[in-house]
Each structure stands twice: as structure tokens, then as C-alpha cells.
Amino acid sequence: MKNLWILINKYNAFFLFVGFFGFAFYLVIRNNTFQRASAVNSSNHFIGATYAKINAWKSYLNLSQENALLAEENAMLRKQLQYFIAPDSVESDLVIDSARDVQYHYIVAKVTNNSIHQKNNYITLDKGKKHGIQKGMGVISASGIVGIVLNVSDHFSTVQSLLHSESRISASLEDSQAFGSLVWGDSYDARMATLKDIPNHVKVRKGESVYTSGFSLFPPGIPVGKVIETGNSGGDSFLNIKIELSTQFHNLQQVYIVEDLFAEEKADLEAQNDDNG
Amino acid sequence: MAKLLSYNIVRFIALVILQVFLFKNIGYYNLATPFPYILIILLLPVGIPNFILYFLAFVTGITIDAFYDTLGVNAAACVALAWGRIMFLRITLQTDHYENYMTPSWGTVPFRWYFLYVFVLTLFHHAVLFMMETFTFHQFHYTIIRILLSCIFTVITILLFSLLFYRKKQR
Numbered sequence: 091m092k093n094l095w096i097l098i099n100k101y102n103a104f105f106l107f108v109g110f111f112g113f114a115f116y117l118v119i120r121n122n123t124f125q126r127a128s129a130v131n132s133s134n135h136f137i138g139a140t141y142a143k144i145n146a147w148k149s150y151l152n153l154s155q156e157n158a159l160l161a162e163e164n165a166m167l168r169k170q171l172q173y174f175i176a177p178d179s180v181e182s183d184l185v186i187d188s189a190r191d192v193q194y195h196y197i198v199a200k201v202t203n204n205s206i207h208q209k210n211n212y213i214t215l216d217k218g219k220k221h222g223i224q225k226g227m228g229v230i231s232a233s234g235i236v237g238i239v240l241n242v243s244d245h246f247s248t249v250q251s252l253l254h255s256e257s258r259i260s261a262s263l264e265d266s267q268a269f270g271s272l273v274w275g276d277s278y279d280a281r282m283a284t285l286k287d288i289p290n291h292v293k294v295r296k297g298e299s300v301y302t303s304g305f306s307l308f309p310p311g312i313p314v315g316k317v318i319e320t321g322n323s324g325g326d327s328f329l330n331i332k333i334e335l336s337t338q339f340h341n342l343q344q345v346y347i348v349e350d351l352f353a354e355e356k357a358d359l360e361a362q363n364d365d366n367g
Numbered sequence: 368m369a370k371l372l373s374y375n376i377v378r379f380i381a382l383v384i385l386q387v388f389l390f391k392n393i394g395y396y397n398l399a400t401p402f403p404y405i406l407i408i409l410l411l412p413v414g415i416p417n418f419i420l421y422f423l424a425f426v427t428g429i430t431i432d433a434f435y436d437t438l439g440v441n442a443a444a445c446v447a448l449a450w451g452r453i454m455f456l457r458i459t460l461q462t463d464h465y466e467n468y469m470t471p472s473w474g475t476v477p478f479r480w481y482f483l484y485v486f487v488l489t490l491f492h493h494a495v496l497f498m499m500e501t502f503t504f505h506q507f508h509y510t511i512i513r514i515l516l517s518c519i520f521t522v523i524t525i526l527l528f529s530l531l532f533y534r535k536k537q538r
Contacts, residue, residue, distance in 0.1 A: 103417050107450035110421045114428065114446055117439030118499060137433060144388055 169216075170245065194309050195349040197221060199229075202246070206280040206339045211251040213237060215345065218245040228307035228348040234337035235259060235302060235312055236345050247347075253280055253339060261285060261314045262303040268292045269303040272314060272333065280339045283315065285331040292329070294320040300333055307350060371412060371468055379427070382407050387434035390524070399516035403524040404431055405492050408448055409485060412468035413456060424449035437500065444496035451491040455484060473529040485525050486518075493518045 098105050199221075203214035217223050219242050229236040229249050237251040238259075250257060255275040262269035263285075270287040285300060298317045304310025319332035350356075386404035394400040408424050428442030435441065456471075459480065473481050493514045501510050 103450060103453040106417055106421045107446060110425050110446040111443055111450075114425065114439045114443035118443060118502075120439075 193350065193352050195351055197223065197347040197349065199223075199247075199345055199347055201342045201345060204339070204342055205251075206253055208253075209278075210255055211253040211339075212240070213249040213251050213342070213345075215247045215249060215347070216245070217347065218243050218247050220244050222349065223247045223347055224349075226307065227350070229345050230308065230312055230348060231337055231342060231345045234314055234335060235308055236337060236339075236342065238307060239347065251339070252283065252335070252337070259308070259314075260303040260305040261300050263288070263292070263294065263317075264299040264301060265295060266292050269305065270328075270331075272300075281335055282318075283333045283335055284321075285317075285333050286328065288329045288331060290327050290329060294329065294331055296320060307353070308348060309350075368468070371470070374470075375407075375411065378410065379407050383427075383430055386431060391435070395516065395520070398513055399520040401517065401520040401524045402493070402496070403521055403528060405445070405448060405489065405521070406525055406528060408445060408452065409488060409525075410470055410472055412470055413460065414468045417453060420449050420453070421446060440496060440499045443499050444492050447495040448488055448492040451488050455487060459484075472532070472534075474534045481529070482526070485529075486522050489521050489525070490514070490518045493521065 197217060199215040199217040201213055202216050203212075205211045205213075213229075213236065215223075215229070223239060223242050225239055225242055227239045229239060235252060237249040237254070237257065239247050240250040241248045252259065252272070253274050257272075257274055259272045260269055261272040268288050270285050272283055272285050274283045288294070294317055296317055296319075300314040300317065302308040302310055302312040302314060313336045315333040315335040315337075317331055318334045321330040321332060382404045386402065390401050390403060404427065407427050408420075411420060411423065424445040425442050428445030429438075431441040431445075432438050469475055471481070471484065476484075497510050497514050497517070
């Protein structure tokens with residue numbers, strides 16, 4: 091018995107460790123099963139009160155942001171007020187194709203919010219449901235394509251910019267008329283994008299122009315950009331062509347929303363293909 | 368002696384407050400989170416009796432756990448840290464150091480020893496802490512990365528603290 095006591099005393103560091111660690115371990119195990127029932131946690135009165143106090147102090151740090159937010163909301167309310175005071179007339183143009191009926195209808199809109207530095211960029215326009223904007227319409231500017239309408243409210247609409255990781259737009263090369271999809275996802279530069287899915291045998295010239303193909307929401311022949319790298323990589327069956335975009339996203343002011351009047355008819359017709367198959 | 372006691376109490380309160388209100392919100396995603404509160408245990412005087420050391424380590428851990436909602440995890444890690452500290456001191460120090468109640472801080476011990484002391488013990492503490500927290504060997508490499516990155520983060524924070532309170536003492 092005496093020897094045992096001497097042993098324990100000599101290696102007390104280890105035995106104490108086992109004791110304390112065992113207790114802590116027990117707490118962990120018990121706590122994992124009855125987490126909420128444990129007495130010492132955030133719902134504990136003292137700690138809850140401390141957190142409440144700290145949060146009260148923290149809210150002061152956010153005051154400037156709160157102010158900015160309120161100012162923004164004021165600006166928006168003031169803008170909405172304008173619509174009630176001064177009746178607004180929607181500017182719109184029609185492009186008449188003499189061979190066919192009018193297919194595309196353009197609605198002029200102003201950019202009220204824009205971003206180019208995110209991975210997923212969105213643009214806000216000052217025209218909404220009341221002006222005939224619908225979800226899924228294409229948006230172009232004088233210099234090139236801009237994006238696709240994502241959400242619409244009564245007076246505003248948000249646009250999924252071309253500078254968005256999930257934007258895909260059908261575009262074709264000037265010389266060969268080969269078409270592929272234009273994506274921006276791999277690039278972080280607001281001036282560059284990639285044209286994918288062009289087969290390897292197509293000859294691509296540096297400086298060649300790229301236009302919309304007309305297969306998607308956009309009318310054919312809208313400029314997209316210029317080829318700056320032909321992306322000829324051995325082995326792959328498709329080219330990755332680097333495009334310099336013609337749209338100046340950083341100072342976008344006025345854009346046109348494209349309303350494709352035949353979109354529904356086209357979609358209906360194409361849907362029948364699936365039924366037959 | 369009273370001075371030593373008051374230093375340690377102030378250090379305890381200050382580091383716990385910093386840990387739960389400041390460092391809890393700092394981190395590199397989920398990968399690196401600093402735990403500089405272990406400085407409380409690291410800077411306890413060298414000659415402290417084992418039982419008191421373990422008890423203080425346990426209390427420190429439980430206090431942190433109360434704020435982190437992880438009852439027992441930090442306590443276990445701190446107790447393990449206390450054991451590691453006893454072992455480390457036994458290996459690296461002569462017995463005459465145990466006589467005086469020296470605080471093993473940067474000013475009183477050589478920097479190389481201090482750095483090794485902090486690094487080894489932090490690694491040990493974090494290893495126990497993160498193993499306890501995940502409590503599984505599933506995706507073990509992820510746990511290892513968390514341990515290493517957090518260890519680096521904590522050591523840097525601790526060294527900055529030490530630099531802030533650096534005071535040269537005659538030996």
C-alpha cells in the first residue's frame with residue numbers, strides 16, 4: 091500500500107493528468123448527447139447578459155453603415171416619389187424588318203446600380219414590370235451585349251451581367267460563322283471573356299470580330315468583342331478563344347432591353363421537338 | 368508573491384475576454400482560428416505544484432468552453448497542455464529553476480527556448496483540441512490542416528503578445 095502511494099506520488103503529473111483529462115472527456119461525451127441540457131452554455135443567464143451588453147456596444151460600430159443604408163433607402167423612396175409627381179413616359183424604339191413582322195422591340199433604360207469586381211455581378215435598371223420588362227429578356231448597350239434580366243419589380247429590374255459565373259451566351263465568329271458559348275466564369279477581368287465549344291478545325295484569326303448568333307435572346311449581329319488569343323491547344327477537340335469584350339462595363343449608363351416578340355412562338359415550336367422524340 | 372498572484376489573475380481575465388469577444392470572431396475560414404488564451408497556462412510560474420496547475424488549466428478550459436458552447440473540449444485540451452508543460456519543463460530545465468517562482472516569459476528566458484516552448488505546447492494543445500472537437504477520423508487530413516494552420520496563427524499571436532509585454536529582467 092505504501093509502495094503504491096509512493097508510486098502515485100512520484101508520477102503524480104501523469105495520474106493527475108489522467109484524472110482531470112478523464113473528467114473533461116466525460117464532460118465532452120455527456121455534452122454531445124445532451125448538449126442543450128448542459129448547465130454551462132450561452133443560455134446561461136450571466137453569459138447571455140454579457141453577450142447582450144457586448145452586442146449593444148457592437149451596434150454602435152455599425153452606425154455609419156446603418157446610416158448609409160437609410161440614406162440609400164431615402165434616395166430610392168425619393169426616386170419612386172418622382173414617378174407619382176411627374177408622369178413618366180417610356181422611350182422605346184421599334185426596329186422594322188420589312189421582310190418579316192417586327193421581331194425585336196427595344197426599351198431604353200438607365201443603369202442605376204452596377205458592379206464589375208465581384209465573381210457574380212449584377213446590374214440594376216430603372217425600368218420594371220410597369221414598362222413591360224419581363225424575366226429572361228436580353229439587355230444590350232450601344233457597344234455590345236450586357237446581360238439577361240433576372241428579376242423584375244414594378245419599377246426596377248435586376249440584370250445578371252455577362253460578368254457572372256453562370257452567364258452563357260451564344261456567339262459566333264465573323265469569318266467562319268461557327269458558333270459557341272461565351273462565358274466569363276474563368277476570367278476575373280471585366281474586359282475579357284472566353285468563347286468555348288468552337289470545334290478545333292475552325293480557323294480563327296486574331297482580331298476577328300465576334301457577334302451574337304441569334305440563337306439566344308439577343309438579335310443576331312450584335313457585336314460582342316474581338317479575338318485576342320486563338321487558344322489553339324493541342325489535343326483538345328474544342329478551342330478556348332479569348333475575347334476582348336466590346337462592352338464598357340465600367341461606365342455603363344444607358345442600355346436597351348430587347349423584347350423578342352416571337353420568343354414564345356419559338357419556344358413553343360421547339361418544345362414540340364421534344365414531344366415527338 | 369502577491370504581485371505574482373495579481374499578475375496572473377489580471378492576465379486570466381484579460382485573455383479570457385480577448386479570446387471570447389475578439390479572437391472568437393477572427394479566423395481564416397474554418398481552417399485557422401487563434402487560441403491565444405493558452406498563454407494563461409503557459410505563463411504560470413515554473414515552480415507551481417502540479418495539482419494547482421491542473422486545476423487552473425481545467426478552470427481556464429471550462430471558462431472558454433462556457434463561451435464557446437463546447438463543454439469539456441477546451442478543458443480537455445488545457446489539461447493535456449498542462450501535462451505537456453510539466454513534461455517539457457522536466458526535460459529542458461534544471462531542478463534549481465523550480466525553487467524560484469519564475470514566470471517563463473520572453474524577458475526571463477532565452478528566445479529560442481521560449482519559442483520552442485510556445486510552439487511545441489501550442490501544437491500539442493491544438494492537436495488535442497481539434498481531435499476532441501471533430502471526434503472522428505473521417506477526413507483526417509482536413510483536421511491536420513486545421514491543427515497546423517491554427518497552430519501557426521496562435522503562435523504568431525502569442526509572440527506578438529509577448530513582444531507587447533516584453534520586459535528585460537536581470538537573471
